[in-house]
Amino acid sequence: MSKVRHVLGISGGKDSAALAIYMKNTYPELDIEYYTADTGKELDETYKLIDNLEVYLGKKIIRLAGAENSPELPFDHFLKMYGGFLPSSNSRWCTKKLKLEPFEKFVGNDPVISYVGIRGDEDREGYISKKNSIQSIFPFRRNIWSEDVISKVLSNNNISKISEIFETLPSNERTMRFKEILETPLSLSYNLHQKLNQLLDLNIKDFNKIVFTYIQFTDYPLATETSFPLLENEEVLVRADIFKILETSGVGVPEYYKEIAFEIAGKKGTYARSRSGCFFCFYQQKIEWVWLYEQHPNLFLKAMEYERDGYTWIQDEPLSELIQPERVQRIKEEYIKRTQRKNKSQSHYLLDILADAEGEGCASCFI
Numbered sequence: 366m367s368k369v370r371h372v373l374g375i376s377g378g379k380d381s382a383a384l385a386i387y388m389k390n391t392y393p394e395l396d397i398e399y400y401t402a403d404t405g406k407e408l409d410e411t412y413k414l415i416d417n418l419e420v421y422l423g424k425k426i427i428r429l430a431g432a433e434n435s436p437e438l439p440f441d442h443f444l445k446m447y448g449g450f451l452p453s454s455n456s457r458w459c460t461k462k463l464k465l466e467p468f469e470k471f472v473g474n475d476p477v478i479s480y481v482g483i484r485g486d487e488d489r490e491g492y493i494s495k496k497n498s499i500q501s502i503f504p505f506r507r508n509i510w511s512e513d514v515i516s517k518v519l520s521n522n523n524i525s526k527i528s529e530i531f532e533t534l535p536s537n538e539r540t541m542r543f544k545e546i547l548e549t550p551l552s553l554s555y556n557l558h559q560k561l562n563q564l565l566d567l568n569i570k571d572f573n574k575i576v577f578t579y580i581q582f583t584d585y586p587l588a589t590e591t592s593f594p595l596l597e598n599e600e601v602l603v604r605a606d607i608f609k610i611l612e613t614s615g616v617g618v619p620e621y622y623k624e625i626a627f628e629i630a631g632k633k634g635t636y637a638r639s640r641s642g643c644f645f646c647f648y649q650q651k652i653e654w655v656w657l658y659e660q661h662p663n664l665f666l667k668a669m670e671y672e673r674d675g676y677t678w679i680q681d682e683p684l685s686e687l688i689q690p691e692r693v694q695r696i697k698e699e700y701i702k703r704t705q706r707k708n709k710s711q712s713h714y715l716l717d718i719l720a721d722a723e724g725e726g727c728a729s730c731f732i
């Protein structure tokens with residue numbers, strides 16, 4: 366097997382940017398290749414973030430692009446190929462052509478560890494390549510391993526193997542309780558996540574050592590490494606930590622995350638954009654479309670120009686209808702109501718309502 370490559374994809378979003386900063390500072394010994402797959406349709410703030418990050422990292426962020434030799438921007442090139450058919454959550458050709466395929470071409474068949482910025486306060490796995498030669502690691506979570514690794518390690522079939530591995534830990538690190546949990550089979554009343562959480566509650570580092578030793582008997586890319594510094598990782602980073610990392614590093618938080626005040630029918634609210642990605646991304650909430658219309662009218666007009674031959678970004682609502690004054694008013698009023706309900710129930714962060722939308726969509730565009 367060739368040497369393992371360590372890669373980190375910068376989507377242009379805050380989490381992957383913060384992860385790059387975090388990895389540089391926490392694990393300087395890892396030689397990480399940073400890359401970004403450009404659709405050509407990001408907001409200017411995203412390109413600025415990538416430039417700032419490059420300066421901070423002191424390392425080139427490799428620009429990947431689908432349709433490399435085309436005279437058109439990558440998105441437009443493929444849109445033409447698809448006959449003007451706009452992508453949607455059910456038919457997401459954009460991610461495939463503009464993100465995943467360039468990435469898979471970039472890594473080829475090399476064994477790769479790919480660091481992914483899903484946070485400790487998120488419950489999702491994100492895109493992960495189906496290629497066996499690519500292994501994802503999640504440094505912001507207490508469980509740094511991907512779901513496929515965990516389900517193998519904790520499967521009932523592997524209990525005796527994992528127990529044997531446990532016995533190889535130095536004796537002062539072994540506890541009876543840890544062993545008991547490892548040896549408890551999964552069942553209808555005891556699922557994988559319960560077992561995983563109990564083990565992590567007891568000792569994250571021991572758990573990591575067991576997984577790493579198990580991996581040595583597999584063909585995961587990490588099997589070729591004799592050590593891995595993230596085995597010692599016990600940190601869990603949540604949303605507020607991400608903003609702090611971006612601010613204190615000087616890289617900065619992209620402007621579009623900052624809340625802007627608005628007033629409608631005597632009621633006050635604030636709005637922002639919840640994530641990076643193409644300015645016309647169909648994952649946007651209606652309030653984010655209104656934000657685009659009011660804060661970046663030229664981009665909104667460009668998004669409108671893509672709506673042709675019955676294709677629209679939002680199902681059953683062309684953008685020309687969304688910007689009718691009474692519709693804008695209703696979207697804003699509903700958004701204020703939703704924000705108030707949310708604030709009453711739990712959080713004082715207005716942006717959390719937009720954060721709810723973060724989990725949706727495509728990890729390669731938004732993390």
Ligand code: SF4
Binds near residue numbers: 641
């Ligand atoms: S940001 Fe949205 S539109 Fe752009 S590539 Fe990703 S999913 Fe597609």
